[in-house]
Amino acid sequence: MSAVRPPLRRTNLEVSLKPFDAFDQATLTATVRRIFDQWRTLLDAAEECSVLLWISDGSEILDWAGDLDDTLEWARFIGFSNTDAQPYGETKDPERVAVPYREGTAPITYRDLGRLVATVKAVGAEHGRPTRVGATFDPGPEFAPSDFKFARHPEVVARGEDVGIGPIIAMVRHFSTLHGDDRPYAAFPDGIPQGTSFGEFLGRQAQDYLTALGFDYLWLSNGFGFSSYAWSELGESFDGVRFRSERTAELRERALGFWRDLSAHLTFPVQVRGTNHTAGIDIGADSVPALEVYEGGHLESPPPNSPWGPLNEDFGIEMSGYMSRVALLPAGAEGYRFRFYANDPWFWQQPWWDFYHREPFDIYLPLAVARVRPDGTVQPPTEVNVLSVDTARGVLDERCGREVGIHVTTALESAPDAPGPLVWVYPFREYHEAMAADPTTIDGPHFEDWYLTSTINAGLPLNTVLATDDLGPALASGALAGRILVVPAGALTDDVAAHLGAHAEAGGTVLIYGSLARTGAAGRDLVGLAVARTGLDGDLELHTELPGDSAPGGGLPSTLRHVAHLSAGPVTEVVRGTDDGAPRPAAAGPAGVARVLATVSRDGTERVFASVRPAGEGSVLWVRGSSPFAYAEPDARGVRAHVPHDRIRLADAGALARDLLAVAGLHVSHELRTAGSGRAVHAIHRHDGAYWFSGYLPDTTTRIRLAMPEGAPLLQHTECWYDGGAAVYQLPKSFHLECRVLVRQATAGLLRCREVAPFPMHMSRGTRVSGLVDAAVTLLLPPSRGEVRLDVDGVPVVPAADPAGHAVVLEHVTGTLTVMWEER
Structure with missing residues (x-):
């Protein structure tokens, strides 16, 4: 140093x-x-x-x-x-x-x-x-x-x-x-x-x-x-x-x-x-x-x-x-x-x-x-x-x-040197200016930040932040290409909505969370939903098409508790073109209309809770969200304590934002021992071309399933079980692991990624991957690398160039892949 x-x-x-x-x-x-x-x-x-x-x-x-x-x-x-x-x-x-x-x-x-x-x-x-x-x-x-x-x-x-x-x-x-x-x-x-x-x-x-x-x-x-x-x-x-x-x-x-x-x-x-x-x-x-x-x-x-x-x-x-x-x-x-x-x-x-x-x-x-x-x-x-x-x-x-x-x-x-896969577009200015102009809006930032907090606790790997002040020039720089922009509804001014729409049209993904009741026409158009005159709150039945966490002995709870005064109001969102009744969960709707991925209902009335709207080469995701807690009655001292929702009995609304990412190819879920088991709080950042996974697993009996748009990430010097396009890990309490190898294959099985001694002498790093069966392998090597040598079971191979020019891609790999490269 x-x-x-x-x-x-x-x-x-x-x-x-x-x-x-x-x-x-x-x-x-x-x-x-x-x-x-x-x-x-x-x-x-x-x-x-x-x-x-x-x-x-x-x-x-x-x-x-x-x-x-x-x-x-x-x-x-x-x-x-x-x-x-x-x-x-x-x-x-x-x-x-x-x-x-x-x-x-x-x-x-x-x-x-x-x-x-x-x-x-x-x-x-x-x-x-x-x-x-x-x-x-x-x-x-x-x-x-x-x-x-x-x-x-x-x-x-x-x-x-x-x-x-x-x-x-x-x-x-x-x-x-x-x-x-x-x-x-x-x-x-x-x-x-x-x-x-x-x-x-x-x-x-x-x-x-x-x-x-x-x-x-x-x-x-x-x-x-x-x-x-x-x-x-x-x-x-x-x-x-x-x-x-x-x-x-x-x-x-x-x-x-x-x-x-x-x-x-x-x-x-x-x-x-x-x-x-x-x-x-x-x-x-x-x-x-x-x-x-x-x-x-x-x-x-x-x-x-x-x-x-x-x-x-x-x-x-x-x-x-x-x-x-x-x-x-x-x-x-x-x-x-x-x-x-x-x-x-x-x-x-x-x-x-x-x-x-x-x-x-x-x-x-x-x-x-x-x-x-x-x-x-x-x-x-x-x-x-x-x-x-x-x-x-x-x-x-x-x-x-x-x-x-x-x-x-x-x-x-290994400090971050580029935006991570997810970027939180934070309306620091808009929140404060709205408070000054209309103090009745102060419940909005309060809810949206608590909901975002619950998504991180559910495993959303969010660790890069961008102020809305800088959104336009940052997008123009090209640095956010391919990133998922995570945005509260409170940020959706006309200018911000236009920037987000352009990002999606160009092939990016936007994940919006929060109530659309106070959002203007540009924000609602971006999401592709409308707002009904009446809403739902209290204990609601949640139905979702999204992949998520699993637990033995049956599914996770399907009752979602929506506390309206802590959640910026009741759930009021509906599909465009419908009346005040049930949303239309069509497989595909007219242009500009969102497709429903999750609903909440009670007594025959439904509201949209999560959706996706295709936009050009990309998509706009939305989740309504709910506060992760309620308030207990005052105790003998007059203290009114907040009480987190019991995940053994109630659905975790925060997990839905994380589950929505699967639409964009980023999958994070957990194999839980019980519905109340702890989930990973983790981050994914970029350094020298690699992904780095860092975090905390409060319950080491929990397994985590990971998939990236390029494939299942193989964390350096670890083993995983590959199944259904994802890598399943039993991680320790603390982890800080590099990922330069991502895999797609049809065959389930054990995959092992190991650091090996670089050879010959002028090489700097070496990695060996075993267990591959007719696999597509993406290698994230340093952008400033020199010579790269690849072999499968000792036989040299020549890669195909990645279309983006940032990675090395191999197709139909079976056996053990060894990669050596020269760092500059």
Whole structure:
């Protein structure tokens, strides 16, 4: 790697103060050197580095009075702090209440912090690395005692009871205002005037604090600046029953006021963690004006992937949230970051050990993400953050640095260099502009993003994202030829519909999801359906012609639960030319009319749920979709929790979007042990001509069936059972596998793909495939390859050229195929 430009712009190591058991200069220097040494593999992959210091909970900034010899409380605890203030929505068990992580801990001074910041930069210079140091602000109650938040200024803390969603964790509301306070602060030496905005207070305090201690940037944690309820699906504008769009205008203006006030007083770069959700879910739950925040120049980079995946096993929301946030970059941003939850410096869990069990799926899966630029090139993550390099006990374990660093750099070696087979066309701009123009639309992005999340959890291999802003030029570049464009109905403006129609006419595939009830004529024409005056919701009977998952002992559930208020309304779509009754599931209809592939019905009334419309050389697919959950009745505390649909009793609407891809030749399904068995969350990206399959199998008793338009993919150094045009795999918990061989044949059987030693000496790579019977074989070799040698059972063969010019094709192959090629 040293011979070429490092693949990352910056490696960011996050650390608490716990590893620093003393603050004399020798100890500080030795500890920082140890951190740099342990993470050398990852640091060597970047041009620069930074260290993000988790000191307290941000109260050290709020309390800062300008005296370096003042002491401060720091996050020297394991467990929940501030429990006397009851900020958690529940009473914490005594064993979970914060206790010092070791004996003899004590407050430290701001001068100590300043020496640590200077030491980090000095050690970085020793290693020849440009090094920045960041300060953190967390709005929550967890990390350290906070007199500011819970005694002096509780008025800035948002509680779920304030907005009718029941008691949940209480965090600082970014657009709150402060009561008067006579205490001197660095930026307010005469105290805080009544009514001072929190944005102004934090901005002025942080400006003074960062300057005095030598910091370079500020990190806003846990959704701060976006939502006061960042961990909840509910919020300021959605209580689980009703979207409170009448609050949207006020919420947008107050949120933007925070960012204007902060930026007016803070000249340092600001980085953000964001919420646990997508940009669209944030619109529905909290009316978050992220577009205006991005375009206002307030952020150095967009929020990274959330660390919530390992905590709640929902890796679909990690992927959809990540992609939605990076589809469009903030003004001036050079790239975006991947963040890995390696250790927790505050609580008992240490994810690399006890959540992941040293399995790297949550490294390879999000590092398969890439955004498409207007010129059709792709941009994978440009920075990596590690939260954190130390454990809650202050341990710096060199195994973590070595193992995580190796997996991250291995993923970077095969980073996406072209759009993947599926590209999510995300309407970041349209969603936000619709919210501003008509707040009653906020339920649409909320539903569409939750549905897309459910499709990823069902096995939709989606990991490339493109903002609608860049759709036209990206299509014109030719880089999206042959790709399946996955598009929410909320994106179907006239211009977007025209671009999508042209893509289909030219031989591409478009997969649209969501309700057509609010879509204009151009969008409905693209899909080829009409909208009836009445719709269906509740428990419906699903009928589908699509191939899908299988389970022993009979089929999967056929009852689909459509919760209208969570799903942008009832199911209203019908075939064009019919009345308000049943759709016409004809094998083929008139030009411009969709063919029905799935319906829902009740009491003799049917509605279309999935369809396909041929368009030129390609096709337009559509699936209505349903929310993947309902809301339970409020519990004794008044909390209304979301409840995922039970897949043992109810059909999974998310799987239908995945099943529709079979129309375009991309087949993903699972052989389940039970209807409720886990399915793969996976990604397919391109690198150097190959497909790369990366992902997570939550239930290793599940088998996955895969087929691509070119044939069944043979994953490098694996075996599969070939049957019915697909390869059936029993994959491990984590996988990151290259595919350069795809096969079609009539005979079922075992196929084996093995890496072999390249021969003769000038060759670079070798692959051997056995079990072929009169097979058509497509080889995806590097575009810049040199000599290629092919033989079947030792007899040289000559390939036919692939029409697209990107692959090598062999016909009627029986026996063992060996491929050698020279890399350039």
